[in-house]
Amino acid sequence: MPNQGTTDAGGDPRPRRWIGSGAVAKVVVGGATLALLAAGCGAGVAGRPATRATQMAKASFLGCMVTDTGGIDDRSFNAISWEGMQSAAAADHNIKVKYLQSTSSSDYVPNIRAFEADHCGIIVTVGFLMATATQDAAQAHPSQKFAIVDYTYSPSLSNVLGLHYDTDQDAFLGGYLAAAMSKSHVVGTFGGEDIPTVTIYMSGFVAGVRYYDQKNNAQVKVLGWDPETNTGIFTGSFTDQSAGKLDATTLMDDGADIIFPVAGSVGLGAAAAVHAAGPPYYMEWVDTDGCVSAPMYCSMFITSVTKGIVASVKTAVLEAAKGTFKGGNYNGTLRNDGVALSPFHDFAKKIPAKVVSALTTIKQGIISGKISTDPSHYPAVS
Numbered sequence: 114m115p116n117q118g119t120t121d122a123g124g125d126p127r128p129r130r131w132i133g134s135g136a137v138a139k140v141v142v143g144g145a146t147l148a149l150l151a152a153g154c155g156a157g158v159a160g161r162p163a164t165r166a167t168q169m170a171k172a173s174f175l176g177c178m179v180t181d182t183g184g185i186d187d188r189s190f191n192a193i194s195w196e197g198m199q200s201a202a203a204a205d206h207n208i209k210v211k212y213l214q215s216t217s218s219s220d221y222v223p224n225i226r227a228f229e230a231d232h233c234g235i236i237v238t239v240g241f242l243m244a245t246a247t248q249d250a251a252q253a254h255p256s257q258k259f260a261i262v263d264y265t266y267s268p269s270l271s272n273v274l275g276l277h278y279d280t281d282q283d284a285f286l287g288g289y290l291a292a293a294m295s296k297s298h299v300v301g302t303f304g305g306e307d308i309p310t311v312t313i314y315m316s317g318f319v320a321g322v323r324y325y326d327q328k329n330n331a332q333v334k335v336l337g338w339d340p341e342t343n344t345g346i347f348t349g350s351f352t353d354q355s356a357g358k359l360d361a362t363t364l365m366d367d368g369a370d371i372i373f374p375v376a377g378s379v380g381l382g383a384a385a386a387v388h389a390a391g392p393p394y395y396m397e398w399v400d401t402d403g404c405v406s407a408p409m410y411c412s413m414f415i416t417s418v419t420k421g422i423v424a425s426v427k428t429a430v431l432e433a434a435k436g437t438f439k440g441g442n443y444n445g446t447l448r449n450d451g452v453a454l455s456p457f458h459d460f461a462k463k464i465p466a467k468v469v470s471a472l473t474t475i476k477q478g479i480i481s482g483k484i485s486t487d488p489s490h491y492p493a494v495s
Contacts, residue, residue, distance in 0.1 A: 174434040176201060177233035178212040179224040181240035183351040185214055187378035188406040189399065190422060194239045194262050197426025201434070204427070208434050221246035229254055235433035237262065237426060241310040247273065258438050260429040262422055263310045265442040274429050274438070278420040278445035280310075281317030281486040282479050283452040284373075286472055287397050287418040288321025290454070291371045292333040293468045294415055296393050301336040301364030303346035303357075303383075305376030311347075314375040314399060314418065316340045316488050323491035324475070324484070332494045336369050340488040348379050357382030365394055371415065372396040384410040402455035415464075417455035421445045448480045 178198050180191045198210040213224040221243050228236045229250065235258040238247045244264045251259050251273045258272055265275030291300045302318055304311040315338040322335050337360075338345035346364075348356035361372050361383035370393050374380035380399060387396045388410055395415050398404075402419060404411035425443055432438040445451015454472070457464055478484035 173207040174205075174209070174234045175231065176208055176210040176235050176237070176430040176433070177228040177231065178210065178237040178239065179221065179228065179243065180212055180214045181242060181351065182215050182217060182220075183240075183377040184216075185212060187351065188381065188403075189377040189401060190262065190420070191239050191377070192406060193401045193420075193422045194237065194426050197423040198237065198430060200423060200427040201430035205431060205434055208430065210430070218242060222250075225250045229257060234258065235260060235430055235438065237429065239263070241308050242306075258433050258440075260426065260433075262426065265444070269441045271440040273440050275442040276422070276425045276429070276445070277442060278422075278452050279447075279486075280314045280418065280420060280452050281320070282447045283418045283454055284314045284317030285321035285324070285479060285484075285486045286454050286475060287373065287416060288318035288323075288335075289325045289475060290321075290416060290464070290468065290472060291318070291373065291397060292322040292325035292331065293329075293471075294395070294464065295333055295371050297368050297370040298332060299334045299336060299368040300371045300373070301361075301367070301369030302373040302375065303337045303348065303360045303364065304374075305348055305351040305379050307345075307347045311375045312338070312340075312343070312345075315345060315373075317486050318373050318418075320486050320488035320491060323488055323493060326494060327491055328471075334368075334494045336364055336367055341493070348376055351377035351379055354379055354382030354385070358386040361386040361396075362390075365390055370394050373399070373418075375399050381407060381410075384413055387413050398455075404455070404458040412459050414458065415460050416457055419453050419455050421451040421453070425451065446480075447476055 176198055178195060183191045185191055185195055195212055202208045202210045213227060215221055215224055225236060225246055237260045239262045241263045243261060247259055247261045251270050255272055260274040260276060262276050265277045266273060300322060302315050304315060319335050319338055319340055322333050325331060326333055346360055348360060350356060357374055357376055357379035364372055372383055372387055374383040384396060384407060387394050396413055398414050398417035400420055403414045403417045425445060475484060479486060
């Protein structure tokens, strides 16, 4: 059985806890701190086998989450989706949340079915790849509420809230910044899997680099993604960190000094490669603020290109608990803070003021529609 995690509504309110297979989590239940081994369905408390009855004690609303294959501790979109669940539980002590971890795509359907059997008030599924399993379950059980991260349905479903993010917008800013900071005038990107939620980041990044070239009479080249032919570098995985390390090393060998991996925990392999290479090689993280989720590599991160997953998942769970949940689609943008660049952290004093000012202006231009994030609007460097 896939790994299962749980946190009590009155539990640890700290914003991030990376809980994965084999990890020990501190869980507060009825005022007592107990040790829970998140190593699988056989994990227990104080020597007793874990049961759903003990896990769900004192909860009047149950929010459930099914991870994608990247796992709960991917330090990326699965982890911050879980953070959104925990934030909802912290905000409303009548809510209890738990997750089931998918180790392969074959886990999607049984994990969803397990939560349907648990009568979860809402089931949150994480990732584009779970779209079909979520839709089939929602149509088969119209009274069950769902939310899905990184997907929207057309037409929308009355019992599913699709959470989508226009990450080409903040990736555009990330691309501009990467081009401005590159010393070699070559930057690189690669993806986990060749799916729209990955390539939208990569296309926005390319567009931002090309916009920098246009505005600054520069010639910064992007390796790893060609939006005109829709071809690029993909590891085929969101978990294989060795593949991420190899792809980042290849890009650096080809001249790129700033790397932008769009690959979940695979990006940790890229970060290890960049860290080993040392300055002037740097990178930008994706989905969440890398200096918070992967602080051991913060000195390598110029910025992070992030999604507002925490807030949107939290809102979906709270609305389901309050009875105000509505299906449909949510779209995160720069305008509504659904996407953003993270703080610059160690690079705050290293980025030229004129670049910071330009990013502010560009952000407003994207919001107003005056600046396109479509890379085809800008000529490519040959």
